[in-house]
Amino acid sequence: MAHADLNLVRTFVLLYETRSVTLTAQRLFVTQPSVSYALSRLREQFDDRLFVRGRNGMEPTVTARQLYPALRDGLQQLEATLASGRDFNPASCTRRFRLALTDLGEMSLLPRILPRLHAEAPGIELEVVALEIDRASDWLASGKVNAVICSRPLNAADVDRRALFEDRYVCLSDPQALGGEPLDLARFSAGRHVVVASASGHDLADEVMRRDGIERKVSLEIPHFSVLPQILQGSDLLAILPAQIASDFAARSSLVVSELPFPVPPFEVALYYQTGAERAPAQRWFYEGIVAAIGDQHA
Template sequence: MNINKVDLNLFIVFDAIYTEANLTRAGQIMGITQPAVSNALSRLRDTFNDPLFVRTGQGMVPTPMAQNIIAPVRNALALLRVSVQESRIFTPLKANKTYRISMTDLSEQVLLPPLFQRLRRLAPNVFIESFLAKRRDTTKELAAGRLDFAVDAPLNTDPQVRHVKLLEDRYVCALRPGHPRAKERLSLEDYLALTHIHISTRRNGLGHVDLALGKLGIQRKIALRSQHYLMASSVMQQTDMAMTVPERFARGHGLHYMPLPVNDVPAVETHLYWHESTDQDPANRWMREQMIELAQHITAQKQIADNPEKA
């Protein structure tokens, strides 16, 4: 017996013959011809080295071998049907799934706490693994299924990757409370006099504010370059250093912040990325919807905080 490379369709034919005891009726049920059913039965006989069914006046009677394997075959086919059905319908309350998401520590802080609060209510057995994948590897990781999503700046232009904007924020200059230069507005001279912390996941390269300063022929003094916002914030709390950060981060950490005294610094955008092959996958689509709705709620809360009189 050699079942290592058996076509699963043969077992569907086997089940139909067992049920109908007739090759013609089995073919009609499956929508194939009687010769096709005979051919499938012949291949099964070769695989199991057994006739499986014997033609009699009462129809195709199963052999002891066929009687022994019919229950496991039907169980396997039922499991396969359930699996296919579940792949088309995602039921959050019953789901047991882990999503793998690439994001920075800043995105984690903004998105994960409210996302987990929502998941515990809607999908208690859905879990998340968060880690930062290299940006150049994101498309490959998404395509291979090693990543379900990436939360990143709008830099990936690969046509295989779909994306939607989650959040947008403005950059501000943040200082520790009680900083000697903390005031309502900051002049360009004041900004350049500060010692700065620059946050980037890259080993080198300029930030948006540095590019804007470069157009003016000037540059700021960067004393610390780090890839983690939270660590840099701890350093800043103990020094007179400054950070140019999204306003949401500064507000959430109780920092004193002021508008940048530099024009042409673009807003910081955060996009959600997924591979086109998962675009119609119910589980992927459900999680996308949760993250998009969550981002919309976060944006609405910020608008209320910015304009309390309109709340």
């Protein structure tokens, strides 16, 4: 792009990622006509429509798809370089950070993270995005989110990782579901189970059961962990979930925590972000704040 205007590049990248003129305008803090004008200039420079209206918003053309990786990477490198030359002051920061979490993360981690960040930067905005584990790496690559916290490893080449804490899986149930008896493999297999959809990334126990040929009767599948206490209370259902949140649920109810009757290795919850993002002071502050907040919780 000869004589490239940085604002045009930002507009192109955001429009590609959001597929929306409205969202692009909101994130750039400009009007929608300003985005439309920028798009018309981009079309002139590249002699291509770049984006056309479709059922899912502004759909990129073949040319736009070819341009996006280079423009995105170049924009990130340039912004990181510019940011590194400025002093970052959290107290005056007003930018929005986007963090992908499961509902478990919202319940157990967000109450620690938010006060820590706002204590240093009261003007920031934190947007929590519901985690879809199979899309997490793409979200980081496209800039849809600044960071992801999850238990399933993200193995993309351009993603960095910071370990946060270790946990393990247990079984949570109403006492009547076990009749006062310990949970053995026979009772586990004969019982009725409620499972949380695999989009949360908490499917390690299921992988072990498939590998070892352990069967169970799934009577209910739900998208979130947060409703489990209400479902399990007074029922004969069993649920597998991380030990830390299971203990919290049990402490607030009559539910009981049992060890699983088969070995499942512990898992590590980690913070993921795009490689190189730490070079930007604001991003580095955001990541370090999250690590410190959760480290305080699990110290």
